[in-house]
Amino acid sequence: MPDETKTVPSFPDASIKKAESALPLRSVIQITPDGGAEPVSFATDELTESVKNEMKTLEFPDDSGVLTPVRRDQTKREQTYAFKTKEPGKINQLFGGVNKIIDAKVRIWRLDPKDAPGTCRAASEEFDASVEIDGDTKYGGDYEAVGLKITSLKTGGAVEWYWQPKLTPAA
16 A cells, blocks of 8 residues: 655656657666665566465365465565666666676655656665566567566565655756
């Protein structure tokens, strides 16, 4: 459930405005690698969120001896986000030109189609994550496309989202 008590921060990067005019912008992702590196921001028209839960069921026999579930407990949760970027230079900036997994802090802005250009009403908290290049990379043709996968390393529950009824202008 979105939290209306926290303010959605402005978009992180001026280059996002340039991307906004080139594609139907739906999400902005800011990745800050651990170790003091500069944050890198991506704009994308498609973001896939995946949540996988593993549950364990506690069962006890009922009056007739049939095992009946009496409680379910979550034993594992994996929350991931995936998107493609058409900005290979930013991939090199983020990974240093090496295909690897990095630890980082991530914040995601999800734009509603009804939001005015340069505005956003929903953003995630900044959360710990691992970031990796995901899938095939296409070189040549009309553009290069690189997939990134973000896996939440947040402890103590799911990534929280903030919502505000008033629109936040881009920086």
